Amino acid sequence: MTAGIFDKQRDPRRVRELAAAIKSVVTRPWKIMEICGGQTHAILHYGLDQLLPPEVELIHGPGCPVCVTSLEAIDSALQIAGQPGVIFTSFGDMLRVPGSRQDLFSARAAGADVRVVTSPLDAVSIAQQNPDKQVVFFAIGFETTVPVIAASILHAQRNQVSNFSILPANVLVPPAMHAILSSPDNQVNAFLAAGHVCAIMGYWEYEPIAQAYNCPIAVTGFEPADLLEGILLVLRQLESGTASVVNAYGRAVIREGNQSAQQMISQVFQAVDRNWRGIGTIPLSGLGLRPEYSNFNSFERFKLEPLAVAESPLCIAGQVLRGNAKPTDCPAFARECTPQTPLGAPMVSAEGACAAYHRYHKAVA
Amino acid sequence: MSPEELPSMQGPVCPLPISQRDTVVIGHGSGGVLTHQLIRDLFQKHLNSPRLRAGNDAAAIELPASAPEGLRLVTSTDAHIVTPLSFPGGDIGRLAVCGTVNDVSMLGAEVRYLTATFILEEGLPLDELEAVVASMADAAAEAKVEIVAADTKVTEKGQCDKLFISTTGIGFAPASRRIAGDQAAEGDLVLLSGPVGNHGVAVAEARGNLGIRTAIRSDVAPLNGMIAALLQAAPGTHVLRDPTRGGLATTLVEIARQSGVDIALEEESIPVDPPVRKACELLGLDPLYMANEGKLIAIVPAHEEQAALSALNAHPLGKQAAVIGRVLGKSAGRLWLRTSLGTTRVLDMLAGAMLPRIC
Incomplete structure (x- = not known):
């Protein structure tokens, strides 16, 4: 391996030191939830769970944006993508997520023009190059992806790109944390907050949550040493009975976050109630377009009817996403449900807990 | 055909069909x-x-002089x-x-x-x-x-x-040569001829799928010269395979299943060019699953390890060849990766297409 920007956070000696420090502070069992699917992926990719003492259990949170996107949103996407004259654009891993009947890959195979983009700004360019087509971007993701989606709307408006619209399905982290902590069967003692979300939003929003639920929160990055440091910082608090927000990702996050990005978000979007796949509707947990940008809303442009949808009866994704079950607890895991034949969204994205278990976990035979 | 496209009559001449074309028709x-x-x-x-x-419907080829055993x-x-x-x-x-x-x-x-x-x-x-x-x-x-x-x-x-x-x-x-995917045996060493992922990243970039620009070039190359040198030095070689689509990990899972053995890799010994590593990191791709078109996996018995490695290293395509793992005992056929942190994880086959992650 060669010198890179993450070397310090991957240095085996530093990782061993942090693992030893964690062992030395823990006296009791604790359950820590990492919010973000990127963190779940990194934990299993590096086998970090193998470095923790048995008292510390990591619970995988709802932070896989692909996983929590509602079935209705996916079915709406499929409905739009199937229409003639439409170019449907999306982040890549959304294409394999099953809707009620099919996924965007099968829609493409059936003749729909579905394209993978790495930025919604590319979708605006596609719209400019194809003025006779309607170009739709599937706006999924947490706060991390929202600024560039807002920027694409503003860019389209400035350049009078009238054939571009978005299917709004973005979600917000703090309402999900409230929903988890206030649930009667909550098992979470502490959170690792998602570093990339906090790079945009800061972490001032989490301070009232830590206080209200007496729940330590560490803003945490994605490399092995980042994750272990976040775990160490919440464990110290849990063992000493304190609960505050600490920043273990100082190289990317400040308390106030990226204010110009936040300003762009609030210019274009407003908080709305949103249905999370497997969890249900959480009040004010999503972002919808403000009325002055409603002409960029694909729902309105395509005059979609509300859809009746149905999940697979075998899938326990809801329990997994709430942290009440591990992927391996599911009777369909690695049997009916595999990355090639996903029944639920967490088996699809590399960030999904079920897919990460399927790829990396020792328990898989 | 519109009137403009019709050949104009210039007296009693027959319009010649166009004989020089610059596209396939x-x-x-x-x-x-x-x-x-x-x-x-x-x-x-x-x-x-x-x-x-010769312009015939088929080509006749001479058989080479037979080896002693056919x-x-x-x-x-x-x-x-x-x-x-x-x-x-x-x-x-x-x-x-x-x-x-x-x-x-x-x-x-x-x-x-x-x-x-x-x-x-x-x-x-x-x-x-x-x-x-x-x-x-x-x-x-x-x-x-x-x-x-x-x-x-x-x-x-x-x-x-x-x-x-x-x-x-x-x-x-x-006729006596038995090199095949089911020949990996306990104690064998896994050799890789050079860094992985270059072809997959180069083609994805040329397709404009990555949204980034790199100087990464495909490794596409004929491997037969290097293989001849390898087999001269290590005639007991058990398995040869080129990790094309699905990448190194998928190919080794195939071999593990074919041979019914577990294979353990050392993450730190797998060569990956720094620009490939960085491009993959940025896009949420894994070099172990990216396609190669000029790399060789050779699985050789322990007593031929040094001879095989020297032969690969001496060839221009194998300068960065390395021993990346070894074959464990009989099993269902799993591929293990020992990470640089000392932890282990299972590597599975690539599921579907390689997709950039959202964030």
């Missing part, structure tokens, strides 16, 4: 004059095996489609030669001959086609193989993506 597939022109002026200019020039004929066929036709480090022509040469070589055979079928889309610029054919000729010369038979078909526009090439390879191996 349906007539190139007719078997008539245009087909012959295309073969003579474009294909034979570059592919000039006497057997091909010879086996080894053959493989491979279709090549890639967008764009040309990418940093190679093109579809080089790919079509190297892909099949490498496949035949993986049973330890000496590759001698190739045949090629070209499916051309109406409208393909002839100079693009010629560049590809010239590149095939160069790659065949580099691999020291002869293209002995070829065929051309033309499809209507939209029925194929510019140009598809299918090649079949023929080689010979001593």
Whole structure:
């Protein structure tokens, strides 16, 4: 391996030191939830769970944006993508997520023009190059992806790109944390907050949550040493009975976050109630377009009817996403449900807990 | 045909059909004059095996002098489609030669001959086609193989993506040679001839899928020369395989399952070029699952480890060759990766297409 920007956070000696420090502070069992699917992926990719003492259990949170996107949103996407004259654009891993009947890959195979983009700004360019087509971007993701989606709307408006619209399905982290902590069967003692979300939003929003639920929160990055440091910082608090927000990702996050990005978000979007796949509707947990940008809303442009949808009866994704079950607890895991034949969204994205278990976990035979 | 396109009558002359064209037209597939022109002026200019020039329906080839224990004929066929036709480090022509040469070589055979079928889309610029054919000729010369038979078909526009090439390879191996995917045995060492991921990233970038610009080039190359050197030094080699689609991890899972053994890799010993590592990191891709077209996995018994490694390192394509893991005992066939942190994880086959992650 060669010198890179993450070397310090991957240095085996530093990782061993942090693992030893964690062992030395823990006296009791604790359950820590990492919010973000990127963190779940990194934990299993590096086998970090193998470095923790048995008292510390990591619970995988709802932070896989692909996983929590509602079935209705996916079915709406499929409905739009199937229409003639439409170019449907999306982040890549959304294409394999099953809707009620099919996924965007099968829609493409059936003749729909579905394209993978790495930025919604590319979708605006596609719209400019194809003025006779309607170009739709599937706006999924947490706060991390929202600024560039807002920027694409503003860019389209400035350049009078009238054939571009978005299917709004973005979600917000703090309402999900409230929903988890206030649930009667909550098992979470502490959170690792998602570093990339906090790079945009800061972490001032989490301070009232830590206080209200007496729940330590560490803003945490994605490399092995980042994750272990976040775990160490919440464990110290849990063992000493304190609960505050600490920043273990100082190289990317400040308390106030990226204010110009936040300003762009609030210019274009407003908080709305949103249905999370497997969890249900959480009040004010999503972002919808403000009325002055409603002409960029694909729902309105395509005059979609509300859809009746149905999940697979075998899938326990809801329990997994709430942290009440591990992927391996599911009777369909690695049997009916595999990355090639996903029944639920967490088996699809590399960030999904079920897919990460399927790829990396020792328990898989 | 609109009135403007009709040939204008200039007295009593018969309008001649256009004879000089710069794109493929349906007539190139007719078997008539245009087909012959295309073969003579474009294909034979570059592919000039006497057997091909003879213009017969088939090519006769001589069998090599037999080895003491007899010879086996080894053959493989491979279709090549890639967008764009040309990418940093190679093109579809080089790919079509190297892909099949490498496949035949993986049973330890000496590759001698190739045949090629070209499916051309109406409208393909002839100079693009010629560049590809010239590149095939160069790659065949580099691999020291002869293209002995070829065929051309033309499809209507939209029925194929510019140009598809299918090649079949023929080689010979001593009848006693038992190199195959099911031969990996406990205690064997896993060698890799060089860094992985370059081809996959180069093609994805050329396709404009990555949204970033790098200087990464495809590694597409014929491996038969390096394999000959390896087999001279390590004649007891158990498995040879090139980790193409699905990458190193998928290929090793295949071998583990075929042989019914577990294989353990050391993450730190797997060579990956820094730009490939960085591009993959940025996009949420894993170099262990990215395609290669010029890399070799060799699984050799422990007593041949040093000889095999030295032979690979001495070849220009194997300078960065390394021992990356070893074969454990009999099992269901799993691939383990020991990370630089001392933890382990299971590597599975690539599921579906490689997709960039959202964040």
